[in-house]
Amino acid sequence: MTMLLILGLLLVLLAIYLVSMASRTAQHESASVARALAALEAMGGAPRELTAELDRPFKERVLDPLQRRALAIGRTFTGADSSERIRHKLDLAGSPVGWTVDRVVALKVVGLVVGPVIAAAVAFLVLDLSLTTRIVVVGAGAVLGFFAVNFYLYQKGYDRQKQLQKDLPDAIDLLTISVESGLAFDAAVQQVSRNTEGPLSDEFSRALREMQIGSGRSDALRGMADRTNLPEFRGFIGSLVQADAFGIPIAQVLRVQSSEMRVKRRQRAEEKAQQVPVKMTIPLIFCILPCLFIAVLGPAAINIMDNFG
Known part of the structure; x- marks a missing residue:
């Protein structure tokens, strides 16, 4: 009986202790929450100049200054041109x-x-x-x-440049058909830019926008030539500029250029076909022929070794 009373007293004391610890923890958490709310209110009431730096995105605070410093260092190493x-x-x-x-x-x-x-x-x-x-x-x-x-x-x-070289003959054919059907040169360029994709379409669209905002046709075409190092494209643009300067009909120039581009495309295909045997020589010698020799002469070599052995 005495042990039960002592055990009950200990349980009561343990319960009182747990209740007191729980109340202290709740008071501590409420005090922490109050301090956090006070800090947030202080930040919200702070002047805009103090919080503007924290409100800026990471790119503006870190990446842009780093890029400016790198740019300043890079300009000292690079030349004037x-x-x-x-x-x-x-x-x-x-x-x-x-x-x-x-x-x-x-x-x-x-x-x-x-x-x-x-x-x-x-x-x-x-x-x-x-x-x-x-x-x-x-x-x-x-x-x-x-x-x-x-x-x-x-x-x-x-x-x-490879994509331009690939798309140029078809674009010139479409441009020739559009001009010969009665469209003006600007309208024909617009048709090419609408019905084609890739860098050539982007170049024609850019030249068309430059002509629409007041740039001369020759200047817009020369800008297209300056943005590429493809000889065929430069020759085509040069022909158009000369035709525009001397008053030659654009349709006639486009027809000649279209025929010339088809011939050059056929010549490039024939050149690639002539290069195939030369390019196949190295893999043929080092990859295909050794396997062929092993498959054909291997059994004979094994039989000869067995007979002499």
Whole structure:
């Protein structure tokens, strides 16, 4: 009986202790919530100048200042004519959305910093190389990081020129048919831009917009030629500019150019066909012939070895 009373007293004391701890925890949490609400009210009542920096997005607070610093450093390394050269590369690449001269210069500086860091991490942590080889790898990483943007723009420009070369004969045929059917040159260009896709359609659309806002036809066409390094396209634009300058009928010039483009396309196809045997020589010698020799002469060689053995 005495043990039961003692046990009941201990349970009562434990219950009182738990209730007191729960009340203290609730008071502490309420005090924390009150302090958080007070801080939020203070932030809400603070002047706009103090909270404007926190309200700005991450891009404006961090990325844009970093790009400006990288641009300032990059301008000290590049030459005076670098802007024109980079702008020409961007034109050849089709002026990708969001890409400007300043962005290219900033990315070159970022690549100069990030490239050796990645190369050093690979050379020192992944590969087991000597110290001299590691230094060479870090230097190569710096060079690749600096010229990575140039490689990207070159590849974009190369792919774009190939697509222009592929689409040009069909576009000239459509332009010739449209002019010969009675449409004006501007209307024919609009038809080509509407019914075709790819970089050539973009170029015709841009030239048409330039002509609509007041630019001369010759200036708009020369702008198209300056944004590409394709000889066939430059020759076509030169013929149109001369026809416009000397008053030659556009339909006649387009008909001649269309026939010439078809001939050049056939010649390129024949050239590619003539290159196939030469390109097949290396895989034929190193890949196909060894397998053929093994399959044909292998059993005979095994029989000869067995007989002599």
